[in-house]
Amino acid sequence: MSDNKAKDLIDSIKKKGKSLEAEMSFFDHLDVLRKHLLRTLAVVTVFVCASFYFSEFIWSDIIMGPKKADFWTYRMMCNLVETLPSLIPQEFCIKVIDAKLINLEMAGQFTLLMNSSITAGLILGVPYLLFEIWLFIKPALLDTEKKSASGFVFFASMLFFAGVLFGYYIIAPLSINFLLTFTVDPSIANTITIDSYLSLILTLALGSGIIFQLPVVIYILSKLGIMTPQFMRKSRRYAIVLILIVASVVTPTADPYTMLIVAFPLFLLYELSIMISANIQRKKLKAETALYKN
Structure with a gap:
């Protein structure tokens, strides 16, 4: 066997070894991910069982809460009308919610x-x-990245729960009141299925929780260099229009007060995202300056 053929054979063996090593590494990562998912599934199962145990409280006090006239949001709205009668119309105070919820399936309520x-x-x-x-992602990060992202779980969780509470206490009751009382013709009665009612509450609450993750998304994109504060500042006017559109869609009421109540936290989230992106950019420029000096 010539020297060239022997060299080609050795190179081929080395490449095959590297390929096998990378393949094993990939499956090792899949195995680690599977363990993380299994642990998450176990914890979520415990929470599901606990929720089932407290299902009566969840249904009567939480899910059916926005349908009751003494719900916290409606009481606060009436207090605002009493405090600022010249600025806020009387229609903003909701004292009666008259609508019937029905179940159309045999196993509907159990489902x-x-x-x-x-x-x-x-x-x-x-x-x-x-x-x-x-x-799962922590081992792949550098020490500086681990330090800067150490509060990821806390802040992302707080933003998610803040969004869920905002959707439940603000968006859901306003939307429910409007949709339950809106009629195209007085002869048409609003008899709502319970699954439609539940779907609306869950969609608004979870949707708000996801929307409130905007600062986390901007943080990641800024770290990757995809998003910059300059771009966000230039796009502020378009963002305002988009926020107003989103607020008008999720709260299909005719009055501007409701839309502004929903839009205001979204404005704050956008400005907070600009501050986060600007802070990351400052740190990057500071690190680059220190590197050039050395």
């Missing part, structure tokens, strides 16, 4: 009970899910 318990378990398990995600 609703299971679905609400599973959803509650998932919501409660979000912090642990974020913690497992952090444990």
Whole structure:
């Protein structure tokens, strides 16, 4: 065998070895990810069982809360009308919600009970899910990146729960009141199915929780160099229009007060995202300056 053929054979063996090593590494990562997912599933299952145990409280006090006239949001709205009668119209005070919820399926109420318990378990398990995600990506980060992202789980969880509470206490009751009382013709009665009612509450609450993750998304994009504060400042006017559109869609009421109540926290989130992106950019420029000096 010539020297060239022997060299080609050795190179081929080396390449095959590297390929096998990379393949093993890939499957090792899959195995680690599987363990994280299994632990998350176990914790979420515990929360689902706990939610099922407290299902009566969840249904009567939480899910059916926005349908009651003494709900916290409606009481605060009436207090605002009494405090600022010259600025806020009397229609803003909601004292009666007259609508009938019905079930059309034999196992409908049991299915609703299971679905609400599973959803509650998932919501409660979000912090642990974020913690497992952090444990999975942490080994791939540099020490400086680990330090800067050490509060990821806490802040992402707080923003998620803040969004869920905002959707539940602000967006959901305003939307429910409007949709339950809106009629195209007085002869058409609003008899709402319970699964439609539950779907609306869960969609608004979870949707708000996801929207409130905007600062986290901007943080990651800024770290990757995709998003900059200059771009966000230039796009502020377009962002304002988009926020107003989103606020008008999720709160289909005719008055501007409701839309502004929903839009205001979104404005704050956008400005907070600009501050986060600017802070990351300053740190990057500072590190580059220190590197050039050395």
